Amino acid sequence: MKVEHKNRADRVIEVFKNSTLNQRQFSELIGVSQQLVSAVVNYTKKPNETILFGIIDNMKHVDPLWLLTGSKKDKTEQRLKDTQIHSPIEYHIKEIVTKQIEELSKNILQRLSNIEESVNQANP
Numbered sequence: 001m002k003v004e005h006k007n008r009a010d011r012v013i014e015v016f017k018n019s020t021l022n023q024r025q026f027s028e029l030i031g032v033s034q035q036l037v038s039a040v041v042n043y044t045k046k047p048n049e050t051i052l053f054g055i056i057d058n059m060k061h062v063d064p065l066w067l068l069t070g071s072k073k074d075k076t077e078q079r080l081k082d083t084q085i086h087s088p089i090e091y092h093i094k095e096i097v098t099k100q101i102e103e104l105s106k107n108i109l110q111r112l113s114n115i116e117e118s119v120n121q122a123n124p
Contacts, residue, residue, distance in 0.1 A: 009041075012041075029058055032054050036048075036050070060091065060092065
């Protein structure tokens with residue numbers, strides 16, 4: 001296997017290991033056969049477009065540029081490791097909840113500011 005293909009396989013293996021899924025679950029998530037995942041993990045087959053785009057399409061925390069070229073890792077992937085979130089579903093739920101909490105916090109702060117302003121106007 002060429003060095004470039006081995007390096008790409010290493011990145012696929014890293015994504016697989018970080019997912020904490022078994023090979024069957026991982027293959028189902030990205031829409032490829034378990035045999036293909038096994039072959040890539042064991043370096044008997046180079047990662048083809050099917051497995052690469054399956055990861056890109058189904059694991060949003062993976063930086064496509066990094067997966068394909070190795071040139072840079074997405075900060076989101078590091079955040080996943082830091083927060084112990086290992087599946088794309090958990091990641092997306094956390095992102096949605098975080099955004100909703102931020103929005104609610106802004107609304108609450110705005111309402112408190114409005115109340116404070118009303119109180120200040122009522123008590124000169």
